[in-house]
Amino acid sequence: MPELPEIEVLRRSLEPRLLGRRIVGVEVHTPALREPLDRRALRRRLQGQSILALRRRSKYLWIEVSGGSTLVVHLGMSGRLTLAPAGAPREAHEHLAFGLDSGERLRLRDPRRFGIAFAAPTAALARDPHFAGLGREPLDPPLAGPELSALARGCRAPAKAFLMDAKRLVGVGNIYASESLFAAGIHPARSVARLSAARWRRLAVAVVEVLERAIRAGGTTLNDFADGTGAAGYFQVELAVYGREGEPCPRCGAAIRRLVQSNRSSFYCPRCQR
Ligand SMILES: [Zn+2]
Incomplete structure (x- = not known):
């Protein structure tokens, strides 16, 4: 998708x-x-x-x-x-x-x-009803830690669910939420009510970097995405954890695990993400 x-x-x-x-x-x-x-x-x-x-x-x-x-x-x-x-x-x-x-x-x-x-x-x-309830764009301008933390005010959801909540932050779907949490070293099930300011900063930087790297790579083509000229993207070769259950973590070598949250798969490293 x-x-x-x-x-x-x-x-x-x-x-x-x-x-x-x-x-x-x-x-x-x-x-x-x-x-x-x-x-x-x-x-x-x-x-x-x-x-x-x-x-x-x-x-x-x-x-x-x-x-x-x-x-x-x-x-x-x-x-x-x-x-x-x-x-x-x-x-x-x-x-x-x-x-x-x-x-x-x-x-x-x-x-x-x-x-x-x-x-x-x-x-x-x-x-328009398609747009009236949408949250903040992560890149325009690039998110910073304090602002991302403010978007989570009153929220106790797991970090993965928070990132995918379009009423707070738009455009971060399943693939990029998993990748951002890995880059920030945050476990997908950790409650956002328990994240320190330092972790919010790391997470904001991770979300922006992961999205920008994916854009530079032409997007992720797992099924049939293509740009307006029919060209496929190649960010899938840079995915660190998404879709890689059982493979070694690119940072520490531990086996990547899969966790089902709200009927969606989350992929994470049990050693790098606490
Ligand atoms: Zn690891």
Whole structure:
């Protein structure tokens, strides 16, 4: 499932190719993904408009166009948003596509249909129910220890659950929460009510570094993530603990363990993470 780094990689890969392009056609091939696709609103708000900016909020890509609207896309579990050359045939599971004045087509392929796409007034996005309850972005500006600690005020949850609570902090999913806790030397089950200021500082640095390293590596491609040009990421080769149960810890050599928390697997080193 794409997390924050993958969406940031997608944004950066598409930005130079989309800025200034005009949307000349909107093709909707299915009535709904995770939510209904509003064909009329997509056409009315996007057709004929020029692309002004690409932004990211949590795991959503925002494509802002002229005329005061923004196209919002979430890839769900298995979505791919790519630019297809002029004349490329429609692919399997291509549910939505935008023809551009360059002749290319920006298309959303989503075999499992957990994605989301809609167009909304740009000025109203902050109040939109998809975004109204979201917490702080970890990278804009980079988190610091005291602030991360303040986000956990009143929370007694395990560190792993806290990092993945999008109402407090967005964009840190299962993979990057495990990796950040390893980098900070914190056990995933440790309550955040019992973390010292020094540990909060280490955790904030770890979250920012892990996400930035993943972005530089082009994201993590465990299933089928690809950027806007179809290129896979390779951060999976740098993962220290995620998916490595039984393998030696890269720092101390102890066997990595797996722990199930809230139905999700956490991976950790029993010696380095206390
Ligand atoms: Zn270790």
